[in-house]
Amino acid sequence: MSSKIKEYRGTEIGLDEVKAGKYLFTNYDTVLRYSWTSGVAISRFLSGLKEGQLWARKCNNCGRTLIPPRMYCEECYRPTDEWVRVKDTGTVNTFSISYVNNDASRRKKPILVSVIDIDGASPGMGILHLLGGVEPKKVRVGMKVKAVWKKKSEREGAITDIDHFEPA
C-alpha cells in the first residue's frame, strides 16, 4: 500500500460516536437531483423500448446475441459488431413469487418476478421483468411469454415501457 492511499482513508467512526447518534439522522425532506449517461448500448436499448422494440448486440466472433445489449463481448474481450432487433417474446428462465414490495413492506397479492430469455437472443440472455395474466401456481420454467407494452403515449424509454410479460 502506498502512502498516498493512506492520505485519503477518511475518518473512522468510533462506537461511542455511533451510540451517541452522531452519524445517525433522518431527513425525509432531502431532494436529490442527479443525471447520468446510460452509455451507447443501453441508450439505444431504451430508445427502442419507447418504440416498442427490443434491440440486442451481436458478437460476430462467438456468434452470441446479447440482451441487454453491450458494446463489448465479455467472452471474446472484443467490441461487439452489430445491432440486431429481437422479438418481444421469450421463455421463462426462472421466476420468484414475491410478497415483498420494493420498500420491503409486505404484499397481500404477490408479484411474479422473472428472468425471461428473449427469442432471437442467445440462450441465457434475457431480461428481468414482471409476469402477469397468470396465476402464480401456473407459472413454470420454460413457459412461453410475450411482452405487454404500455400505450405508445405512456412510454418513456424505460424497461417499464413493457408493463409485464404474459403467457403467449
Ligand SMILES: [Zn+2]
Ligand atoms: Zn463474443
